Amino acid sequence: MGYETISVSPNTGALGAEVSGVDLSQPLDGRVVAEIRRALLENLVLVFRNQNITPEHHKAFAASFGELDIHPYSVPLAGHPEILEIVKEKDDRVNFGGGWHADMTYIETPPLGVVLVARELPPRGGDTLFANLYAAYDALSDAMKQRLEGMQGVHDAGATYGATGTKSRENQSTKVVITGQAQHSATHPVVRTHPETKRKSIFVNDGHTVALQGFSKQESKALLSFLFEHCEKHEFAFRLSWTEGTVVIWDNRCTHHMALNDYHGHRRVIHRVVIRGDRPY
Numbered sequence: 382m383g384y385e386t387i388s389v390s391p392n393t394g395a396l397g398a399e400v401s402g403v404d405l406s407q408p409l410d411g412r413v414v415a416e417i418r419r420a421l422l423e424n425l426v427l428v429f430r431n432q433n434i435t436p437e438h439h440k441a442f443a444a445s446f447g448e449l450d451i452h453p454y455s456v457p458l459a460g461h462p463e464i465l466e467i468v469k470e471k472d473d474r475v476n477f478g479g480g481w482h483a484d485m486t487y488i489e490t491p492p493l494g495v496v497l498v499a500r501e502l503p504p505r506g507g508d509t510l511f512a513n514l515y516a517a518y519d520a521l522s523d524a525m526k527q528r529l530e531g532m533q534g535v536h537d538a539g540a541t542y543g544a545t546g547t548k549s550r551e552n553q554s555t556k557v558v559i560t561g562q563a564q565h566s567a568t569h570p571v572v573r574t575h576p577e578t579k580r581k582s583i584f585v586n587d588g589h590t591v592a593l594q595g596f597s598k599q600e601s602k603a604l605l606s607f608l609f610e611h612c613e614k615h616e617f618a619f620r621l622s623w624t625e626g627t628v629v630i631w632d633n634r635c636t637h638h639m640a641l642n643d644y645h646g647h648r649r650v651i652h653r654v655v656i657r658g659d660r661p662y
């Protein structure tokens with residue numbers, strides 16, 4: 382079915398589309414929101430170019446998809462608890478989100494989606510990769526699909542934000558709060574059914590999935606390594622090159638993503654707002 386109020390041009394065979402005909406600094410008509418929602422379900426990542434939006438517009442756009450959530454381990458943008466400011470200064474060597482992950486899967490109800498706004502970009506580089514985890518699931522053999530059915534993945538924030546987690550070893554400018562507590566941990570099905578499309582996707586990610594329930598450490602590691610590598614195949618991916626005024630939304634229930642770290646010596650600032658999701662099944 383085509384669109385009447387927006388234009389949608391897919392970017393790759395796997396996922397991602399450019400959307401035009403929308404000004405995100407203006408209140409959006411219900412029909413436009415409904416078409417953007419449908420485009421998101423069909424393309425998983427939507428890119429809006431040449432937008433000029435304030436933090437209030439950013440939150441209002443994200444709020445048209447659901448309630449907003451707050452990142453539990455970061456210091457938000459002043460005056461905007463819902464906005465995480467992702468900063469890499471020119472002297473930083475490490476970036477935020479630099480490995481494949483889906484956002485906040487360590488909570489019971491991981492985000493439905495995420496909206497990013499480019500605030501300051503390096504002259505080149507700093508692209509973001511996304512991958513389609515429905516396609517990754519579809520590409521598995523029937524035997525592997527059967528084996529994964531009913532399997533549960535353990536997602537743990539401690540691997541990233543705990544006292545010995547990756548963030549505690551990284552020197553970076555995005556303000557993250559490291560605590561020694563066990564923090565958030567949640568168990569989710571390895572094969573998730575999308576609550577709206579009813580399609581199945583792989584739902585583990587290298588950033589936050591630390592084990593498979595009921596499997597030994599060695600077994601978990603072997604199976605998870607296979608799944609992570611499989612989900613990172615190029616044919617499932619789309620590479621977003623940011624331009625000034627770019628706004629992006631992705632469906633966090635059936636994709637994973639990573640921010641490339643190829644622009645040392647330059648500053649990059651992205652604002653992020655997270656839309657609350659539901660419990661995976």
Ligand code: SIN
Nearest residue numbers: 467477478509640651
């Ligand atoms: C993220 O992982 O949420 C950040 C992605 C980016 O900075 O491009």
